[in-house]
Amino acid sequence: MATTRGRPSSFDRDAVLDKAIRLFWRRGYEGTSVRDLSEELGIGAPSIYNAFGDKRTFFAEVLRVYDEKYGGFIDAALAEERTAKEAAARVFAEAPTRYSRRGLPTGCLIISGDAGTADVTVATRLRRIREAKVAAFADKIRADLTSGELPADTDAQALARYTMSTLSGIAQAARDGVRRTELEHAARIALGAWP
Amino acid sequence: MATTRGRPSSFDRDAVLDKAIRLFWRRGYEGTSVRDLSEELGIGAPSIYNAFGDKRTFFAEVLRVYDEKYGGFIDAALAEERTAKEAAARVFAEAPTRYSRRGLPTGCLIISGDAGTADVTVATRLRRIREAKVAAFADKIRADLTSGELPADTDAQALARYTMSTLSGIAQAARDGVRRTELEHAARIALGAWP
DNA sequence: TTCGTTTTGTAACGGCCGTTAGAGAAAGGA
DNA sequence: TCCTTTCTCTAACGGCCGTTACAAAACGAA
Numbered sequence: 001m002a003t004t005r006g007r008p009s010s011f012d013r014d015a016v017l018d019k020a021i022r023l024f025w026r027r028g029y030e031g032t033s034v035r036d037l038s039e040e041l042g043i044g045a046p047s048i049y050n051a052f053g054d055k056r057t058f059f060a061e062v063l064r065v066y067d068e069k070y071g072g073f074i075d076a077a078l079a080e081e082r083t084a085k086e087a088a089a090r091v092f093a094e095a096p097t098r099y100s101r102r103g104l105p106t107g108c109l110i111i112s113g114d115a116g117t118a119d120v121t122v123a124t125r126l127r128r129i130r131e132a133k134v135a136a137f138a139d140k141i142r143a144d145l146t147s148g149e150l151p152a153d154t155d156a157q158a159l160a161r162y163t164m165s166t167l168s169g170i171a172q173a174a175r176d177g178v179r180r181t182e183l184e185h186a187a188r189i190a191l192g193a194w195p
Numbered sequence: 196m197a198t199t200r201g202r203p204s205s206f207d208r209d210a211v212l213d214k215a216i217r218l219f220w221r222r223g224y225e226g227t228s229v230r231d232l233s234e235e236l237g238i239g240a241p242s243i244y245n246a247f248g249d250k251r252t253f254f255a256e257v258l259r260v261y262d263e264k265y266g267g268f269i270d271a272a273l274a275e276e277r278t279a280k281e282a283a284a285r286v287f288a289e290a291p292t293r294y295s296r297r298g299l300p301t302g303c304l305i306i307s308g309d310a311g312t313a314d315v316t317v318a319t320r321l322r323r324i325r326e327a328k329v330a331a332f333a334d335k336i337r338a339d340l341t342s343g344e345l346p347a348d349t350d351a352q353a354l355a356r357y358t359m360s361t362l363s364g365i366a367q368a369a370r371d372g373v374r375r376t377e378l379e380h381a382a383r384i385a386l387g388a389w390p
Numbered sequence: 391t392t393c394g395t396t397t398t399g400t401a402a403c404g405g406c407c408g409t410t411a412g413a414g415a416a417a418g419g420a
Numbered sequence: 421t422c423c424t425t426t427c428t429c430t431a432a433c434g435g436c437c438g439t440t441a442c443a444a445a446a447c448g449a450a
Contacts, residue, residue, distance in 0.1 A: 006426025007416040028311040030225070034408060044429060046410075051427090055408065111367075115310025116223040127371050158380030161368065165381055166357075169364030172306075173356065176322050185353030186360055193388035201396025202446040229438055239399060241440075246397090250438065 013051060016041045020058065021066050025105040029059055030117040056121060059113075063125070066109050073098055074133055074167075083149050084140040085194050088163050092191045095167055096183035099174035107175035111168045134164045151195050159194070166190045208246060211236045215253065216261050221300040224254055225312040251316060254308075258320070261304050268293055269328055269362075278344050279335040280389050283358050287386045290362055291378035294369035302370035306363045329359045346390050354389070361385045 023040050024032050034055060038045045052058040073094050081087040100106050114126040138160035144150045170183055170190075218235050219227050229250060233240045247253040268289050276282040295301050309321040333355035339345045365378055365385075 005418050005424075007428075009427065027313070031311045031313055033406075035406075045408085046430095047428060049409070112310065115307065116226045117311060118222070118226055130371065155380050155384075158377060158384060161373065161377055162361075162381040162384040165364030165368045166361045166385065167364070168367050169360030169362070172363050172367070173360045176325065178356065182353060182356055185350050186357040189350075189353060189357040189388050190361065191388075193384050193386075200394075200448050202398070204397065228436075230436075240438085241400095242398065244439070 009047075009051070011041070011043050011047075016043065016051075017061070017065060018069075020052075021062050021069070021109070022105055024059060024062050024113060025066065025070075025107075025109040028113050028115055028117065029119065029122050056119070059122060060125065063110065063113070063129070067129070070098075070104070071108060071110055075136070078136055078140050084137065084144045085150070087137075087140060088194055089191055091163070091167065092187040093184075095170055096174070096180050096187055099171045100178075100180045100183065106177070108168070108171040111171045112175060130164070130168075134160050137163055154195055162193065163190075204242075204246070206236070206238050206242075211238065211246075212256070212260060213264075215247075216257050216264070216304070217300055219254060219257050219308060220261065220265075220302075220304040223308050223310055223312065224314065224317050251314070254317060255320065258305070258308070258324070262324070265293075265299070266303060266305055270331070273331055273335050279332065279339045280345070282332075282335060283389055284386055286358070286362065287382040288379075290365055291369070291375050291382055294366045295373075295375045295378065301372070303363070303366040306366045307370060325359070325363075329355050332358055349390055357388065358385075 019041050020037055023037060026032075027036070034045050034048065037048060037058075041048070043051075048058065052061060074091055077087040077090040077094070078084075081090055099108060110126060110129050114123040117123050134157075138156045141150065141154065141156040141159055145152065145154060145156060170187055173186070174180075174183060214236050215232055218232060221227075222231070229240050229243065232243060232253075236243070238246075243253065247256060269286055272282040272285040272289070276285055294303060305321060305324050309318040312318050329352075333351045336345065336349065336351040336354055340347065340349055340351060365382055368381070369375075369378060
């Protein structure tokens with residue numbers, strides 16, 4: 001596989017991938033052209049195709065690495081916090097910072113990356129990732145239901161949907177340029193809806 | 196102005212405009228090409244330019260009429276309900292239906308119409324409309340603050356931001372194909388965050 | 391009929407889209 | 421040195437983008 005023969009690559013693959021993540025993050029899948037990528041990454045289009053495959057394949061890898069490097073705070077909260085409500089509290093506390101960091105694009109690639117995209121393959125992939133996060137939250141809520149941590153009449157799916165929808169609304173507000181403190185105040189209110 | 200001379204128009208301007216609204220609503224500004232419009236409306240591109248101006252001008256008119264015909268339920272709630280909380284309750288109650296109506300595109304044109312759009316003129320116009328609705332909600336909240344209808348320590352701007360952000364999150368969930376009943380349950384939870 | 395006015399259909403403009411063929415460059419192995 | 425392998429660069433492909441020039445068509449007015 002990774003033979004050492006042939007002409008060596010002229011760029012650092014990881015560094016270039018990170019630049020691509022930021023560009024897709026900023027402009028979305030369809031708003032980012034291969035020419036844009038070529039200029040931003042400083043490598044020719046054929047080199048992109050050689051190193052990352054076509055645009056869809058490239059974007060799939062971008063999504064995977066983005067989720068690891070930048071977007072994984074939801075999964076972390078679900079895994080590390082004891083209760084679903086504590087996970088929600090942590091997510092709502094962290095989100096405003098995550099969605100408006102200095103030196104990084106605003107908002108969330110997984111939430112808005114497919115916006116206005118005609119490509120159903122890309123849109124479906126992103127939608128599935130989003131749905132998976134709602135399902136993971138609902139699972140955590142159901143665990144707290146059986147343990148009595150949450151009221152028995154709680155609708156787990158609806159509460160998970162509410163949480164992730166509000167989160168995506170906050171991400172969109174961040175994209176609109178709303179100041180971080182205002183996002184934090186809104187997120188604090190959002191947590192108040194939890195039982 | 197509306198002279199009766201010259202060759203008569205071959206289409207009903209209002210009917211064609213409504214078709215354009217639905218197409219922009221479904222695919223967004225950038226995802227809708229002039230060729231798409233030409234096919235969907237059943238008229239040639241030159242006729243579109245003659246009747247509605249260029250694409251940006253056309254979209255501006257589409258936005259105006261959309262807000263009147265389909266999107267105005269927020270303004271109506273703010274105008275007709277006595278308190279801000281009653282307006283929020285009505286908006287959260289109506290939104291799931293508004294955002295997933297049979298025979299109409301899902302979601303909201305004003306919320307997602309500029310998604311993935313490079314055109315800053317269009318994006319700014321939509322952002323301003325959204326900000327205006329947040330500001331209107333904040334005004335209504337402040338009125339209830341001075342009248343004692345809401346607790347004195349309420350952050351009007353944050354509560355308005357929370358409400359509109361959650362609403363846009365629900366609209367995005369509708370675009371993702373979430374069932375209306377689930378949206379309604381999530382919206383009911385959202386209202387619970389209000390003081 | 392003839393004229394002026396407005397809308398229509400055809401056809402094209404330059405420009406960007408994703409993608410790739412083909413030639414040359416730069417490395418290791420023999 | 422020469423060969424194989426791999427990457428890079430130039431250049432182009434067909435296709436869609438928004439937009440418009442131009443001429444034919446269809447009306448009211450004269």
